[in-house]
Amino acid sequence: MTSFGFNRAIRRGVSTAAAAAMLMSSTAFAAPPVDLSKWSPEYVRSIAGTKDFDTAADCGKVTPLDYKGRLTFWYQGVFEGDPDLLRQYYKDFFAAFRKTYPNIDLQEQALTYNDLLDKFRTALLGNAGPMVVRLQILGGVEFAAKGYLQELKPEDVGYSTEDFWPGAMKSNMWKGKTYGVPTNNETMALIWNADVFKRAGLDPDKAPATWDDVVKYSKQIHDKLGIAGYGLVARKNAGNTPYRFLPQLWAYGGGVFDEASPNPNYSKIQLNSPASKKALQASYDMYVRDKSVPVSALTNQQADNQPLFLAGQLGMMISHPSDYDVMQDLKKKATGSDLQKAETVIENMRYGLIPTGPDGKRAVVFGGSNMHILKPEYVDGGKVDQAAAKALICFWTSPEWSLKMAYAGSNPGNLNGFKTKWMKERLDKIKFLDVTTSMLPYGIPFPTIPETPEIMNIVVPDMLQNALTGSMTVDQAAEDATKKIQNIMSGGKL
Amino acid sequence: MTLATRLADAPLRENSKEPGVLQRAWINRADYLYVLPSIVVMLIVIAYPIYYTIELSFFTTPPSLQLRDKIFVGLDNYSLILTSDVFWRVTANTFIWTIVSTFAAFVLGLGTALALNHEFVGRGVLRAILIIPWVISAVAASYIWKWIYHSNFGVIGAVLVSLGITDRPPNFIDSVSTVLPSLIVVNVWREFPFAMIMLMAGLQTVPDQLLRAARVDGANAWQSFWHVTFPHLQGVSTVTILLLAVSNFNSFIIPWIMTGGGPSNASHIWITHIYELAFGRQRWGIASAYSVLLFIIMMTLGYFYVRALSGAERKDRG
Known part of the structure; x- marks a missing residue:
């Protein structure tokens, strides 16, 4: 396994934030248009509410507001793990779009994160796709590589490439061409229950600093209180699994390929490196050795962790700021003593940075979604209404709506969203937003190759399950996953 | 005519x-x-997909290529499947799933049908209640059972812990050794009413005078059942078993929703594995080769089904 310059730099004492910022900037473009090192909570507060935007006027320049057309649109919408607040914003968005473009007949269809890729792929096989699709960040390259998507860059819908995160733009690029516009970008944080920490004899106001600490804390919580310490998620075919395991993998210095390096080329598989195996061993220790995580981790999604956390049955988990709102929503359904318990948990909810690895490396998945326009031959009816498509994409990726649609959970894809008055309002309303903003410089995008969805949704969870169920040893599971990825990369064998 | x-x-x-x-x-x-109209429709909706699936099974489709850019690989997909560990594991799971589910659903259905064949107060209500698992949506049932089995906040676990029977909730679907039996229980629960209905219908054909004659001759309940009732149920039993076997071989909803074939492929059966290969991993060629093999098995079962059906008809006539 190659020893990266990046890791050496950390060892030499360069601040993690600055290094990770450099990493994210340089992974996307030679000359970084966005200086990520300045995206601290203070900076975000300083720019919030400093600029006004008129979405209708801006999008009217792309597609006239009286344009008459028809548009089919599939998108990854809200699901059971999202807060009600977000549901309302989705409703508001479509109402606002219809009001702004009353003559565009928009036929939208919401799909959950885990269903969207399967359904979209199937539709494309029958040339029955929608005109526009909003896909999760790891999906775009697969469809661009297969030739399903039209070239599309922010300039086509009235914005500038520099208005978007470099990592997000990279997830839309294939062979030097751009195929989409980012809607939102997210980095998660570690959430813990201070009351549980206190009762377990841990410092209630201090998050575990390293992943080794997570393992220790989880065991201590389980041994002292008999509840699950850390909300491990290892379900297959669920986005939640790679989003939670990859930060751990990267922190230990591992990776699927070299995606955590400054200039990844994805040519060498590193899932079987000693560092990657250490990360897998940490999960094994928590699930098998210490039995300190939910037994249901193998079938759980994050949405299953949320009620456990609210019931005071889980000490720590990785998630978005929106989980605070989700807890508030869930609390509304509780009664009697359950309500009291839920109130205690919410009062004791704390957010912190995702722990580092043994070398001080901190990492988080740079997630989000992108909008794409399909080529007419793959669309139901064989036509794409370009003007209507651009109107919708302009509207969603506008500073106003890219902020509102990410209100509770993530960050606007359009950086100008941070300058809006709604961002200012959001900073006051959404608790713990600062923590996830602080994680932005540590964000690492998934490998931008067509094989990524299969690797992340199938191979990585399989590796975890093989190790955690005892079907294979940690070494065997890592080697098996490496072999599977080799097969995938060498032409699609099993 | x-x-x-x-x-x-x-x-x-x-x-x-x-x-x-x-x-x-x-x-x-x-x-x-x-x-003719039926044959034309069949040719369009069945024959062409079968032909296309067979054709696809000789091609490979790497993740970066569209299906139309598929690459011819001859019999590679078949040899890849037959030499893969997962294939044998999934095949073993499929046979365990099919045989145990079919047998258990049939035996439970037979027992219930025999019990309900006697007059007693509340028989109609009980019959209606017992049919519920079969008539409710398999998707809804799968989600309910997933919750019942949940390893952390499942109903069964909570009851067992509160009664002091176990210290911690049992692990039903997050363990490679218990997941398949747990899913089979759900499948049997859903299917036994079908066997019950079929066999109740079959029991109506048992001549009452024969049963009375057997009793007069001193036959006990078991002897009456074995020598009089059961021979009359042979035709319907064969058909029921074959229908259950075909349905179980093609099962998808329960294992897919409850576990997605996991953990560690321990509950993957053929159909869920084919689905994952095709739609999760886009291995259309390999998934098609699997489907062709499954088709051969299903046609064999179908042949026996038709034969059994014809035999039952001949028996009824004769």
Whole structure:
């Protein structure tokens, strides 16, 4: 396994934030248009509410507001793990779009994160796709590589490439061409229950600093209180699994390929490196050795962790700021003593940075979604209404709506969203937003190759399950996953 | 065949000793016309997909290519499947799933049908209640059972812990050793009412006088069942078992929703594995090769089903 310059730099004492910022900037473009090192909570507060935007006027320049057309649109919408607040914003968005473009007949269809890729792929096989699709960040390259998507860059819908995160733009690029516009970008944080920490004899106001600490804390919580310490998620075919395991993998210095390096080329598989195996061993220790995580981790999604956390049955988990709102929503359904318990948990909810690895490396998945326009031959009816498509994409990726649609959970894809008055309002309303903003410089995008969805949704969870169920040893599971990825990369064998 | 045609053809049939195939086809031409629309529809919706699946099974489709850019690999997909560990594991799971589910659903259905064949107060209500698992949506049932089994906040676990029977909730679907039996229990729960209904219908054909005669001859309950009732149920039992076996071989909803084939492929059966290969991993060629193999097995089962059905009909007539 190659020893990266990046890791050496950390060892030499360069601040993690600055290094990770450099990493994210340089992974996307030679000359970084966005200086990520300045995206601290203070900076975000300083720019919030400093600029006004008129979405209708801006999008009217792309597609006239009286344009008459028809548009089919599939998108990854809200699901059971999202807060009600977000549901309302989705409703508001479509109402606002219809009001702004009353003559565009928009036929939208919401799909959950885990269903969207399967359904979209199937539709494309029958040339029955929608005109526009909003896909999760790891999906775009697969469809661009297969030739399903039209070239599309922010300039086509009235914005500038520099208005978007470099990592997000990279997830839309294939062979030097751009195929989409980012809607939102997210980095998660570690959430813990201070009351549980206190009762377990841990410092209630201090998050575990390293992943080794997570393992220790989880065991201590389980041994002292008999509840699950850390909300491990290892379900297959669920986005939640790679989003939670990859930060751990990267922190230990591992990776699927070299995606955590400054200039990844994805040519060498590193899932079987000693560092990657250490990360897998940490999960094994928590699930098998210490039995300190939910037994249901193998079938759980994050949405299953949320009620456990609210019931005071889980000490720590990785998630978005929106989980605070989700807890508030869930609390509304509780009664009697359950309500009291839920109130205690919410009062004791704390957010912190995702722990580092043994070398001080901190990492988080740079997630989000992108909008794409399909080529007419793959669309139901064989036509794409370009003007209507651009109107919708302009509207969603506008500073106003890219902020509102990410209100509770993530960050606007359009950086100008941070300058809006709604961002200012959001900073006051959404608790713990600062923590996830602080994680932005540590964000690492998934490998931008067509094989990524299969690797992340199938191979990585399989590796975890093989190790955690005892079907294979940690070494065997890592080697098996490496072999599977080799097969995938060498032409699609099993 | 219309009555007029039959009458018109009657002298022809009487005169010729043994009409040839073409002659018989001509005689029955009206019958062919009647079934022609169905045959055309079948050719479109069944024959073409079968042909296309067989064709696809000789191609590979790397993740970066569209299906139309598929690459011919001959029999590679078949050899890849037959030499893969997962194939044998999934095949073993499929046979365990099918055989145990079919047998258990049949035995439970038979027992319930026999119990409900006697008059007692509340029989109608009980019969209606027992049919519920079969009539509710499999998707809803799968989600409910997933919650019942949940390893952390499942109903069964909570009851067992509160009664002091176990210290911690049992692990039903997050363990490679218990997941398949746990799913089979759900499947049997859902299917046994079907066997019950079929066998209850079969029990109506058992002549009452024979049962009375057996009792007069001193036969006990078991002897009456084994020597009188069961022989009359053979036809319907064969059909029920075959229908259950075909349905179980093709099961998808329960294992997919409850576990997605996991953990660690321990609950993958053929259909869920084919689905994952095709739609999760886009291995259309390999998934098609799996489907062809499954098709051969299903056709074999289908052959026995038709034979059993014909045998049952002959028995009924004879």
